[in-house]
Amino acid sequence: MTEEIILKMLKDAKGEYVSGQAMAECLGISRAAIKKRIEALKKQGYLIDSVTRKGHRLLTAPDILTKAEIISHFPEEVVKELDIRCFESLSSTNTELKKLAIDGAGEFTCVVANEQTGGRGRNGKGFSSPKDTGLYISILLKPEITAKEAASYPALVANAVAKTVNAHLPESFKEKAEVVPPDDITLLGVKISGILIESAFETETGKLQYLVCGIGVHCNDEKDSIYSLTGKKVNRALLAADIITACCGFSHA
Numbered sequence: 001m002t003e004e005i006i007l008k009m010l011k012d013a014k015g016e017y018v019s020g021q022a023m024a025e026c027l028g029i030s031r032a033a034i035k036k037r038i039e040a041l042k043k044q045g046y047l048i049d050s051v052t053r054k055g056h057r058l059l060t061a062p063d064i065l066t067k068a069e070i071i072s073h074f075p076e077e078v079v080k081e082l083d084i085r086c087f088e089s090l091s092s093t094n095t096e097l098k099k100l101a102i103d104g105a106g107e108f109t110c111v112v113a114n115e116q117t118g119g120r121g122r123n124g125k126g127f128s129s130p131k132d133t134g135l136y137i138s139i140l141l142k143p144e145i146t147a148k149e150a151a152s153y154p155a156l157v158a159n160a161v162a163k164t165v166n167a168h169l170p171e172s173f174k175e176k177a178e179v180v181p182p183d184d185i186t187l188l189g190v191k192i193s194g195i196l197i198e199s200a201f202e203t204e205t206g207k208l209q210y211l212v213c214g215i216g217v218h219c220n221d222e223k224d225s226i227y228s229l230t231g232k233k234v235n236r237a238l239l240a241a242d243i244i245t246a247c248c249g250f251s252h253a
Contacts, residue, residue, distance in 0.1 A: 001080070002027055003037050004068040008079065010048065010058040011072045019055035041068075063220070065114050065135070065236055073241035083109045084244075089131065091118035093138035094198055094214040100140070101200070101210045107142040108248050112240060119216060121194050122183070127216050133225070135217040135236045139247050142210050150199055150208055154183040157213050158195050160246040161185060165193065165217065168239055170232045185217075190224050193217045213247060 005027060009018050020031045020038075027034070038056055042048055045062030061069065067084045074082065083106060090096050090113040097111040113136045116129030129136050141153075158179045165177040165185065177187045183195035196214040201207065218225035219234035226234050 002029065002033075003040060004071050004079070006034065006037050007041060007046070007058075007068045008072045008076065010056060011061075012076075013057065015057055015059070017049075017051065017055040017057045022055070063132075063233070063236055065112050065240065069237040070112065070240050070244075073238050074245075084112060085110065086112045087114070089113060089115040089117060090136075092116055092120055092214075093136050094120065094196060094212050097138040097140055097212050097214075098198065098200075101212060105140055107140060107210075108244075109140040110244055111138045112136070116216075120214070121196055121216075127194055127196075128218075129216060130221065133218070133220040135215075135219055135234075135240055135243075137216075137240055137243065138212055138214045139244060140210055141213060141247070143208070145208055147201060147206060147208065150211065153211055153213070154195055154197050155179070155181065157197060157215065157247060158183040158185060160249075161193055161195065161215055161217070161243055164239065164242045164246050165226065167242065168226070168234055170230055173230050173232075187226065187229050190229060191218075192224065192226055192229070215243060215247075217243075 006023055009023060020034045023034045024031045038048060045064060047059040048056050049059055050056045065086055067086050070084055071079050071082050093111045093113050100109055115131035116136045119127035119129035121127040162177045162179050162185045175188055177185050180186050184191055185193035194216050198212045200209040202209060219236050220227040222228055
């Protein structure tokens, strides 16, 4: 968690210097340890200006899907509560999260991948999930609802994702992302996102155990993506944070 907190401190400073001493005192570690973690962030692609007697300031951040980058977009009071697991490549984020759910993972656990080699959609269809351009995320929800109520969740999640995507479109862009029932999302008639929700129920009582909400968004692909349709690159980590907030927010509304 140390690296995540350092990155958040740099981002919260909004381009101002943060002293290594202040970081060390906040985290209870040495300045040498701070320097080591700053160097690790630089190797990930963060452009950090480090000046003796001034400290460190963040100039630019890379478009990467790491836990540190995603949680840097959350308020400080919720950072320690987040269980976000990031992978460079997975067959399917849903498959990975279902394994975690069976092993007892807590509600709101999230699995994020930079690439899916076996992305899945409804009815056994595949979902194209190339590396470095899309957002592929699964969120574990455990609402106290009936099977009948669970049937409404694909539409709920799709509407939440569409609303979130619209907040990331250029202000001058007049068109909006729309939900095509039950759970596809289109922009200018082009599918840019798909939802796959998988559930588990107790055999004897029929009580819902969990919902795995899989969400794929074509963000910065050269074709059929938010970027290709609007001309604006999407900050994938920020979009991930906003989608997590939206979906976890209505789970117990």
